[in-house]
Amino acid sequence: MQELWGRKVLKREIETIKNIEKKSQKLLTMQEVSEKTIQCLRCGQIHSKNTVQLVTEHYYCPKCIQLGRVDTSQKFYYLPEPTPVKRTVHFAWDGTLTDGQQAVSDDLLASIKNHESRMIWAVTGAGKTEMLFKTIHYSLECGYRVAIASPRVDVCLELFPRIHAVFPEEPAILLHGKMEECYRYTKLLVCTTHQLLRFFHAFDVLIIDEVDAFPFVGNQLLQYGVKQAIKKNSSLVYLTATPTKELTKKTDKNELKTSILPARYHRRILPVPKIKWCHQWYKKIKKGNTPKALVAIIHSLVIKNDVLIFCPSISLMEQLKGAVEKKFPEVALACVHSQDPERLEKVLKMRNKEYRILMTSTILERGVTFDGVSVIVLGANHPVFATSALVQIAGRVDRRMDYTAGEVWFLHDGCTKAMKEAIKQIKKMNTLGIERGLIDDM
Ligand SMILES: [Zn+2]
Structure with a gap:
């Protein structure tokens, strides 16, 4: 039943599990917002009822249909995440950080310890992945569930082997739309931001790389997915070299703590166009x-x-x-x-x-x-x-x-x-x- 921990899935997605009705909790797939409108609880989209009614008089969500159709005749099956238990996790990284990277790595670790969110604004080519390793290690040792998500499949494909090399004994999975491997429960994941729509209160630490990249930027569906995927008491980490105005505004208003890394690891200035x-x-x-x-x-x-x-x-x-x-x-x-x-x-x-x-x-x-x-x-x-x-x-x-x-x-x-x-x-x-x-x- 581990497949259901922190996930909300439709019955046809878990047909292999026997007695699913008895063993799991059920969540609504859609919810009335007003007399005339209804909201999809997978992607958050609000629809006029008359535009999404089926002949069966049920309602469905066209917005997230590429993940399999959600309609009001169905329920999501779900099980809560187990309580984190401290453990030892093998850490196979022996590189060193520059002073700039170290400062950001320390900031990030402090944020995780306080269950706070943080933006890391690091220039292109700064070496941002290395700055995450210590925090990921600490989080895994706390028993936390950690995901690194990116809007871009290419980034996920590149990231996964690097993360796996640092935590070689830790079961980890890579999730994206075209993958053939079956889902299984792991404490460490790399996934596209679209995949987050299938999670519910799952992550203690969610790191979003390239947060300003298409298709994440300005996409309400994916941003709803992020909010649903994290636990109530969790840390959301945004990584970017080019933050959106929305994020810098939050930083200016002190609503989001930010670490800036203005230099590359090789200590040369960025080429000015x-x-x-x-x-x-x-x-x-x-x-x-x-x-x-x-x-x-x-x-x-x-x-x-x-x-x-x-x-x-x-x-x-x-x-x-x-x-x-x-x-x-x-x-x-x-x-x-x-x-x-x-x-x-x-x-x-x-x-x-x-x-x-x-x-x-x-x-x-x-x-x-x-x-x-x-x-x-x-x-x-x-x-x-x-x-x-x-x-x-x-x-x-x-x-x-x-x-x-x-x-x-x-x-x-x-x-x-x-x-x-x-x-x-x-x-x-x-x-x-x-x-x-x-x-x-x-
Ligand atoms: Zn939807």
């Missing part, structure tokens, strides 16, 4: 030309490093590819985007230096590290490049220990608020890093 006017870039590319400003910058960058070129749309990128190939016939280059079936292979080839230039949609804005790259944002004034996207993109440069003089360029034909804000945020973090003695002179 340089901006360059690129006259009518959109029109020129549509006509099959390569803007002069772009050619000049590729020339200057490709001598020292490989180059990532971020483009605002896939069609534009494909047109540009042909034009750039003509200008740089000797340079190996490729295009990649989210619908590309060869996406993973292309990223690997770029890592292995088989390409010198990789053109990409915003798909590579986060979660990837390449050795020795410079970055160009072509059409940085396009609305797809929000402040957080620009900060993340700039954060792809100079992540490794060895310095390669990578650069960041924003090419535009009309500076936007997002561009100015991104540069301001990066400079602010550099200033803070210098003030705190976390950055060395170059």
Whole structure:
């Protein structure tokens, strides 16, 4: 029956369990809010009754239907989490933290001990996962149930083996929409934020990585899922390099404690984007030309490093590819985007230096590290490049220990608020890093 601890599941999801009716508690799947409205208790969405009525006169929720249909003819089966019992957990990490990381790690541990929530605002490439290890270890030894959730499957896939390596004897599970492994009860989980919708009062510590990333940001369904998944007396930890306004407002009002790590582990400043006017870039590319400003910058960058070129749309990128190939016939280059079936292979080839230039949609804005790259944002004034996207993109440069003089360029034909804000945020973090003695002179 452990499968039901801290979970709320529909009968068809647990058909293998015998006598389920007798053994478990039942929870409502939907609840009337008013005479005309009804709320789904899995995703929190409130519906007008007349839009979600079935022929059986029951109501259902269309919003979270991809997890299996919830309707008022069903109940959730649930069992409460057992009370935490102290235990010993093998901890196999012998790395060291920088002074900056150590301070954040200490803050976080103190928050968990006080059952408080905290935001960790750490610059791109700061090494944020390592800062979690001590807290996860402490929590597991208290008998707590711990989940690390991310809106992005890629992040979960990368995170899980790292966590498992640190707690090699601890049963752990990775949960996401496409997994084939069956659910089983563990005290340690890595999952997508969507998977949290299946939990109920389960976690003592819930860490949400990339809290500002799509699809979590501004998504009420996922935020409802988080609130349902944590225990009453628990700690919620937000990890981000680019916090949303909503989160920074909470910090400013002292509603959410925040630790800022303004410097990377290698003690160099974050590369500050340089901006360059690129006259009518959109029109020129549509006509099959390569803007002069772009050619000049590729020339200057490709001598020292490989180059990532971020483009605002896939069609534009494909047109540009042909034009750039003509200008740089000797340079190996490729295009990649989210619908590309060869996406993973292309990223690997770029890592292995088989390409010198990789053109990409915003798909590579986060979660990837390449050795020795410079970055160009072509059409940085396009609305797809929000402040957080620009900060993340700039954060792809100079992540490794060895310095390669990578650069960041924003090419535009009309500076936007997002561009100015991104540069301001990066400079602010550099200033803070210098003030705190976390950055060395170059
Ligand atoms: Zn729902």
